[in-house]
Amino acid sequence: MKKIAIFISGRGSNMKAIVEQCQSGILSGIAEPVLVFSDHSDAAGLKYASEQGIATASLESKGMKRADYDRLVLEILAAYSPDYIVLAGYMRILSPVLVNAFPKRIINIHPADTTAHQGLHGYEWAWENKLPETKVTVHFVDEGLDTGSIIAQEIVDLHGATSLEDVETRGLAIEHRLYSKTLKELFES
DSSP states (O other), X not given: OEEEEEEESSSOHHHHHHHHHHHHSTTTTTEXXXXXXXXXXXXXXXXHHHHTTOXXXXXXXXXXXXXXXXXXXXXXXXXXXXXXXXXXXXXXXXXXXXXXXXXXXXXXXESSOTTTOOSSOHHHHXXXXXXXXXXXXXXXXXXXXXXXXXXXXXXXEOTTXXXXXXXXXXXHHHHHHHHHHHHHHHHHO
């Protein structure tokens, strides 16, 4: 089984979906969440992870340089020896310190086609540009911002979407399914 550390910044809806799939779904017997980590001590997802019996840790980043922060994160990770880091709504840009410690073993999900839109607000970008469809992308993390190799993508049909919330709901439904499916395929390869 692959040991995974899941990184979140907020409610952790993708983390919850992955944990559920590890407990009794397509990741059962394939992946084990050994840690849920957040850059916010009040992240709602930490409470859920703790309730599921998963170790949690947090470290506030205010006033810290990215490399210094990531060195401290590596110290936290050392106690759990994860095989992979799975970013699930983690809103910090990783420094080379962390990326180089886990080459091709940090995975992210992005609410857009990373060749068309990097960074924040992927669903807002699709909605504001009145796109008929967008994509959800699962990719490896490199030193750039959403520039790592694409592992999987899936189209989000936006025809008939009436609000940004509608776009987000459609996108999250795909994210929650696609991320676990992609992790399963990656871990079994």
